Amino acid sequence: MDFREQLEPILRALRSSAPPRWQDVAVRLAAAEPDDVVVQTLGELVEQLEQQQEELSWHRAELSQTNAGLLALHSELDQERRHNAFLDDVSRASATSLDSTEMCAALVQLLRARGVADAITMWTLEDGNLQAIGDEDAEPAQSTRRALATGEAAGVDTARLSVPLTAGPRSLGVLDFHRVDGIFGESDLATSSSVAVRVAVGLRNINDYKREHELAERLQRAMLPRLMVPDELDVVARYRSATSGVQVGGDWFDAVTRPDGSAVLTVGDVTGHGLDAAVVMGRLQNALNAYALEGHRPALSLQLVHDLLRSWDIRSYATAVVVEVDVAENVMRWASAGHPPPLLDDPHGGVRYLEGENASMLGVPFHQEVPEHEVELSPRSSVVLYSDGLIERRTEDIDTGLARLAAAYEAARTRSPQKRAEHLLSTLLNGEAHEDDVCLLICQLLETSD
Amino acid sequence: MDFREQLEPILRALRSSAPPRWQDVAVRLAAAEPDDVVVQTLGELVEQLEQQQEELSWHRAELSQTNAGLLALHSELDQERRHNAFLDDVSRASATSLDSTEMCAALVQLLRARGVADAITMWTLEDGNLQAIGDEDAEPAQSTRRALATGEAAGVDTARLSVPLTAGPRSLGVLDFHRVDGIFGESDLATSSSVAVRVAVGLRNINDYKREHELAERLQRAMLPRLMVPDELDVVARYRSATSGVQVGGDWFDAVTRPDGSAVLTVGDVTGHGLDAAVVMGRLQNALNAYALEGHRPALSLQLVHDLLRSWDIRSYATAVVVEVDVAENVMRWASAGHPPPLLDDPHGGVRYLEGENASMLGVPFHQEVPEHEVELSPRSSVVLYSDGLIERRTEDIDTGLARLAAAYEAARTRSPQKRAEHLLSTLLNGEAHEDDVCLLICQLLETSD
Amino acid sequence: MSAPRAAHEVRIAAERDIVQVRQVVRELALSAGFSLVAQTKTVTAASELARNTLMYGGGGTATATLDEAPGGPARLRITFRDAGPGISDVDLALQDGYSTGGGLGLGLSGARRLADEFGIETGPGAGTAVTVVFIAREAVRR
Amino acid sequence: MSAPRAAHEVRIAAERDIVQVRQVVRELALSAGFSLVAQTKTVTAASELARNTLMYGGGGTATATLDEAPGGPARLRITFRDAGPGISDVDLALQDGYSTGGGLGLGLSGARRLADEFGIETGPGAGTAVTVVFIAREAVRR
Numbered sequence A, B: 001m002d003f004r005e006q007l008e009p010i011l012r013a014l015r016s017s018a019p020p021r022w023q024d025v026a027v028r029l030a031a032a033e034p035d036d037v038v039v040q041t042l043g044e045l046v047e048q049l050e051q052q053q054e055e056l057s058w059h060r061a062e063l064s065q066t067n068a069g070l071l072a073l074h075s076e077l078d079q080e081r082r083h084n085a086f087l088d089d090v091s092r093a094s095a096t097s098l099d100s101t102e103m104c105a106a107l108v109q110l111l112r113a114r115g116v117a118d119a120i121t122m123w124t125l126e127d128g129n130l131q132a133i134g135d136e137d138a139e140p141a142q143s144t145r146r147a148l149a150t151g152e153a154a155g156v157d158t159a160r161l162s163v164p165l166t167a168g169p170r171s172l173g174v175l176d177f178h179r180v181d182g183i184f185g186e187s188d189l190a191t192s193s194s195v196a197v198r199v200a201v202g203l204r205n206i207n208d209y210k211r212e213h214e215l216a217e218r219l220q221r222a223m224l225p226r227l228m229v230p231d232e233l234d235v236v237a238r239y240r241s242a243t244s245g246v247q248v249g250g251d252w253f254d255a256v257t258r259p260d261g262s263a264v265l266t267v268g269d270v271t272g273h274g275l276d277a278a279v280v281m282g283r284l285q286n287a288l289n290a291y292a293l294e295g296h297r298p299a300l301s302l303q304l305v306h307d308l309l310r311s312w313d314i315r316s317y318a319t320a321v322v323v324e325v326d327v328a329e330n331v332m333r334w335a336s337a338g339h340p341p342p343l344l345d346d347p348h349g350g351v352r353y354l355e356g357e358n359a360s361m362l363g364v365p366f367h368q369e370v371p372e373h374e375v376e377l378s379p380r381s382s383v384v385l386y387s388d389g390l391i392e393r394r395t396e397d398i399d400t401g402l403a404r405l406a407a408a409y410e411a412a413r414t415r416s417p418q419k420r421a422e423h424l425l426s427t428l429l430n431g432e433a434h435e436d437d438v439c440l441l442i443c444q445l446l447e448t449s450d
Numbered sequence C, D: 001m002s003a004p005r006a007a008h009e010v011r012i013a014a015e016r017d018i019v020q021v022r023q024v025v026r027e028l029a030l031s032a033g034f035s036l037v038a039q040t041k042t043v044t045a046a047s048e049l050a051r052n053t054l055m056y057g058g059g060g061t062a063t064a065t066l067d068e069a070p071g072g073p074a075r076l077r078i079t080f081r082d083a084g085p086g087i088s089d090v091d092l093a094l095q096d097g098y099s100t101g102g103g104l105g106l107g108l109s110g111a112r113r114l115a116d117e118f119g120i121e122t123g124p125g126a127g128t129a130v131t132v133v134f135i136a137r138e139a140v141r142r
C-alpha cells in the first residue's frame, strides 16, 4: 500500500466542503485487508491522478513555451520588417534623386535613425581616382583604398567601415560608414553591404545622368555669346528662353570689338525653337562673329552669312540685325535681314525706330544684296536691338507692340542701360509665360573724357 | 455516492496488471456506510480525476490550436516574404537600366512569374500625349486615359488594369497590366499600385537621363562636319576618338565646295582632349568653313582664324592645314599652321610629303603671316591630310611615323580612297588603343570626262 | 444602432484559469471572424497577460468584450485587473522582455506588440489594469 | 572526429505521446543551442508530424538524433515512421493545408516549410517515413 504517501497531500489539498480527514483514512487503510478491492481501487486512482498530473504539467509547460516562442517570433518579425522597411527606404533614397549630394543627405538621415552610422562618405571613381562627394579635397583612408582594391569591406573593428560600390563587374566607388562613438563589428557587415548594393544602383544612374548632363551643359555654355565691347560703350544683353530647362534657343545676341576700336552688335533669330534652332544659331553667330572681326561691314557680313546658310544642307531661315558702332566717328552703320527695326534714343532727337530698307530673311533660296544704312550718333545716344518675341503678341498687330516698346523705353530714359533692360522685360513680358524666345541688347555711348 | 457512474469507466480503462473488478467494487460500495471515509475519499479522487481530465483536454486543445496558428503564421510570413522579394525585384528591375525597353522586358518577366500580368504597356507623357514605349503607333485605351485623368487605377473587372505613374505631384504616364486569360479584380489593386510606385521612380530617372542624353547627342551630331565636295573629287574622311563614348574631340576635318567649283579641305587639331577642345574645334571649323566659302585662300583663312582665336577669351592653340583644290586649273594651294605635312601621291612623281614653310600654331600670342604654297596636280593624284595621332608614337621619333605612313599609303596604291583609308588606319593604329584622337582625310582627283 | 455587447469575465486565481481565459478569448475571436493567425495572436497575448495577473498581481480578473460597431470591423477588448503591488516603472516593464530577459517584460511588451491598441493603468500599490484591443481584419491577399 | 550521436526514440501510440515527442525534441534543440524561435519551429513541426503518425499512420515511432559535426552547426534530425496505409498522392498531401483546409496537408506542408531539410518515403500500403532536419544557426542580427 505504497500509495499512501501520495494520497495524504492529495487529500489535504482537497477544497471540497467536507473533505475526509487524513487521520481517519489512514486508520482505515492500516486496518484494511491486502485484497480489499476498495483500497486497491483507491491506489489505482491515486496512480492515475499522478500520471495525469504529470501529463498536465507537460502540457502547461509546452503551452507556455510555445507562447514564449510565439512572442519571440513576433519580436523577430518586427525586427525583420523594420529591417526590410529600412532597406526599402535606402532603395528609395538611392533612387529618388539624381543629385549625389541630395542622395547622401537622405541616406545619412536614414542610417542615423537606424543607428547604422553617424555619417557617410561616398567616394566615386573619377578617372581611376577616388573622389569624395561634397568634398573635393578629401583623401581616401586606408580602408577606403583597400575596399576598392579588394572589392570587399574593410575597416571591421574600427570607427570607419568601407564597403565597395559595384554595379555588375564595374567598380563605381566606395561607401564609408562612420561612427562617432563606437566601432563596426562583423555583425555590421550584412547591413552595410545591403545598403551598398542599393546605393550602387542609384550611384550608377547618377553617374550616367551626370555624364550626359555635364556634356549637354558644357556644350550649351560654349554656345552662349561673350560680350566684348570697347570702354566707350555700355552694353547689356538679356535672353529669356520660352523653353524651360534649355539654356540656348534660336535667338542670339553678340558684341565684338575690332582691333580698330569699332564695335559690332548683333541680334538674330533663327526660325523655330529648341535644339535644332540652337545649333543653327550657334553656327550663324560664330560666322557673323568671324566676319565682323575680319572687318566686314554689317551689310557684307549679312550677305556672306546668307550665302553660308544657303550652302549648308539644312533648310533654315533666320532674321538678324547687325550694327557697327564707330566710336571714333560717332556714326552707326546698320543692316537688317527681315529683322524688327532697331530703336534709337538720341538725347537731341528723342526715341525713334531706325527706318531703312531691309533684306529678306537669311537663307531664302535666292541671291540677295543687303542694303546698309548709316546714322549719326550724339553722345549718350543708345540703341536697342531685340527679337520679335519682345514685341509680338498673338492678339495684337505688330505696330501696337512697337509702340509699347518705344513708350516703355522712353519712360525709363533716366536710368542706366541695365535698369532700362529690366524695365523693358518686366513691362513688356509682364511676368507672363511667353510663347517665343526673347532676346534684348541695349548699347549706350558713354560720355567720352576727351 | 453518485461518483459510481464515473468510477466504472475509469476502472475498466485501467491498464495495470491486476485491476480490481468493477463488480467487486460495486458490491462493496453498495454495502458501505454513508460516512465511510474510504468510500468518501474514493469519491473525492474520482471528482479530482474528472476535473483534471477536463483541464488536460483544454490544454491539449489549446496546444493543438496554437500549433495550427503557428503553422498558419509561417504560411502567411512565407507569402509576405515572397511578396517583399517580388517588390524588391521590381525595384531592382526599375532601377538597373536607364533604357525603358529593357526595363519593360525585365518587368514583364517578373510579373509573369508572379502571375500578376501576362504583358504590360508603359505609357509615358510626351508633350501631354500618351506614348507607348516600344510601339509609337499604339493608341491608349479608355482605361489608360481614365487612369491619367483621375490619377487612380482604372479597368477593374476587365483584362486591362491601368495604373497611373506619378513622381511626387508630377504625372509621368500610365502602366497597363494585361491578362490573356482572366480579368483583374479589386484584390489586384494593392499589388499593381505597389509595382507602379517603383516603376515610376525608375521611369523618372529614365526620362531625366533620356532628356540629357538626347540633348548632348544632338549637340554633338550638329558639330560633326559634312563633306561637300565637287563631282571631280573623291573624298573620304575618318575620325577615331581616343575617348570612348564622346563623339567629338579636338580633331576635325572639313570639305567645302565654293560656287566657283573649287574645293577647300581642312584637317585640324586643337590642343588637349575632351569637351573643351571639342567646343573650340567646333568654332574653328565653323569659322574656317565660313572663310573658305567667302573665297579666301588657305593662307588668309588660317591668318583670319588665328586672329579670331586670339580674340576669344580662352587660351587654346590649334594646328591646321588648309588645302584648296582648283579642279579647273589642276592646281592645289595649301597652307599649314604647325600641322604635319600633307602627303601627296602623284601617279607620275610617286608618294611624297609636301614641303614648305609652316606658320606657328593658331592662337600663339603674336601676329603672324601665314605662308602659302602651290603645287600642280596630275590627274588621279591624291592628297592625304591627317592629325599627328596617326603618326606619333611615344617610343619613336616623328620621322619613323612619317615614313611608315608613306610606306603604307604607297602599299595600297591600287585601291580606292575608301580602301586606302581603312588600310592606313588598320596598319598604323594596329587595332591598339591610341592615346590621341586620330583624324584622316584622303582626296583623290577623278579622271575627268573632258 | 450598435450591436449588443457581451462582457465575459474570468476570475484568475490559479494556473488553470489561464487556460480558461485562453478559451474564452479564443471563442470570442472565432465568433468575430478572426483569421487563425489573428486568433492565435489574440490568445497568445491574453494568455501572457493572464499569467502576469496571476504571478505579479496575485490574481484578479479578465474581462473580454466584443464590440461590433455597425459598418466597422469587430473589436475584441480584453481588460486584466489585479489589486497587486502595481508597477513602479512602466517604461522599464514595457521594454522588450525578449531581449532583456525579464519575466514580466516578456508578456507585457509582447502583448503590446501583438495588440492593435494597448493601455495600462498602474502605480505603486495601486494595482494594475491592462487593456488590449484586437481588430478583426479581412485577410490581406498578397 | 565527430561528436557522439544520441538517438532518442519515442513510441507514438496515444495522444499523450505527442507531448512527449515535443519534450524530447525541445530538450535536444535546447542542448544544441537553438534560439527560442528555432526551438519553437522545431517543436511545432515535430508535434504536427507526431500527430500525423498517430492519426493517419495508426501510431509508430519518432527518432530524434543530434548530429554535431565538428566545425559545422548542430543538426537535429527527426524521423517519424508508421506502418499505416501510406500516402498515395504525396504531391497532393504536400499542398499547403492552410489554404486547402485539409487535415493531413496542414501538418505535412507546414512541417516542410519549417524544416531546413525534408524527406518522405511512402506509398499505398507501404507505411510512411518522414524525416525533417533542423540546423542550429547563429541568431542573425539585423
Ligand SMILES: [Mn+2]
Pocket (backbone or CB within 6 Å): A250, A251, A269, A270, A271, A272, A273, A387, A436, A437
Ligand atoms: Mn526665335
Ligand SMILES: [Mn+2]
Pocket (backbone or CB within 6 Å): A269, A387, A388, A389, A436, A437
Ligand atoms: Mn522670334
Ligand SMILES: [Mn+2]
Pocket (backbone or CB within 6 Å): B250, B251, B269, B270, B271, B272, B273, B387, B436, B437
Ligand atoms: Mn587632338
Ligand SMILES: [Mn+2]
Pocket (backbone or CB within 6 Å): B269, B387, B388, B389, B436, B437
Ligand atoms: Mn593630336
